[in-house]
Amino acid sequence: MIKQLVIAVAKLVSGSNIRWQGCEPELRQRVYFANHTSNLDALVIWAALPPALRKLTRPVAARDYWINNWVKRYLANQVFNAVLIERKKPTQTDNPLTDMLNALGKTHSLIIFPEGGRQASGEMAPFKGGLFHLAKDRPDVEFVPVLVENLNRILPKGEFLPVPVLGSVTFGAPLKLETGEPKDAFLLRAQNAVKALNHL
């Protein structure tokens, strides 16, 4: 019930602007990687997926942010089944990469934000290495670039009241890690793939 409500609100917020530009919403294992500008990002991308895909797709989110009050905890655990990772002090036993690989397993897909945090400026920050390591460990998984637009105008960092401008979510063509492709080259290519989905 609450789940359906959250999905409906997220769709209302993003308008009807969901574009599948480089791939179709297929039921296969994928890592959706997106730019990060607002707290709504994960929710809106997740809600933009068709129900069958949504059921098997888990957003990856920062544990420190999502467990500090019961609303967020409820949303993360009960509504969108988030993979909560430690982003500040990763240790051998508390390693985000291991958590993500475990969460992927044999059936699930992930939504990740390789910039590591929300960018207030609107400019994309360089991608962190996790995306590369995921791609290296799981060559069988499709890596789909996703661009979210305007969500930072709906709910900017530090605001709590939304303004109803129209957001959009664009899914691009999947990327593959080339054999022997260096880390920096792959991360840059991935970032450019997200940027290239720009519509305005």
Add this chain to the structure above:
Amino acid sequence: MTLHIDKQTYALVGGVVALLITASLTGWILSLCVTNEKARGTIQNLNARVKAWWVMVAIFALAMATGGIGSVILFALTSFLALREFITLTPTTRGDHRTLFWVFFAILPLQYYLIAVGWYGMFAIMIPVYAFLFVPLRSALAGDCTRFLERTAKIQWGLMVCVYCVSYVPALLSLDIPGYAHQNGKLMFYFVLVAQISDVLQYVWGKTLGHKKILPSVSPNKTWAGFLGGISCATLIGMGLWWATPFSPWQSAGMSLAITLMGFGGGLVMSAIKRDRGVKDYGHLIEGHGGVMDRIDSLCFAAPVFFHLTRYFFT
């Protein structure tokens, strides 16, 4: 604001439904006849437009059937959607966030509340005086000075066209015209019909006979044939509908001419804004038409002028 649904109202709605049936049949026959690709695209768009018209007419008729309040709510929602499209296209900054929150959730509902209670002295000035002073003040309080005047002007203009101007359509219901009590629903219907049919006729004349463009740098779809044919035909239709209005036939022709000319101006201005922002449509909520703003651009400019002409000469 109680509205009586009389025989004339039924005649107006019946006429529009007959027109839509004709349009649907024409579109269907055309779709069977065309052979080349370009024409097929045009016909597909035409049929999508006709379909959307059915939906819009149904919603409008339903709103009118509920009396005044339904129409006020309908146009409030229209304003909301149009403003949403407008602000989306406008590069506002972080410093405008709270201003925009006020604009969407306080100023817009307040304007329609004032329309609903028929407080003319307030709804005519609330936005141009109070809101226009409030907007820059709230943005200044946010402390962001980059492109300040430009940002303020854009938000004010959004309020002006999407909220203030559109709210004049249901405001027609509050006009107190001697000998026309409880019949204002027909006046509103007449206004929307003339403004929209002028758009449709300009489109039809432009697509069939139009070659020479009026202002290609502003709008690729506005042709001289469309302008002259559309405006004159819509004026004649408006003249022919005088029986539903408080006007005589010639007065009705004059009013219709004012509506269609202002409507043309509205289309031109809103088109200039789109060209500047590098987009073709304001959105894609209405199949075949584009966004809400694309459909109501002519209403925006015509509504306040028609309201004040009627108010000055007939109340």
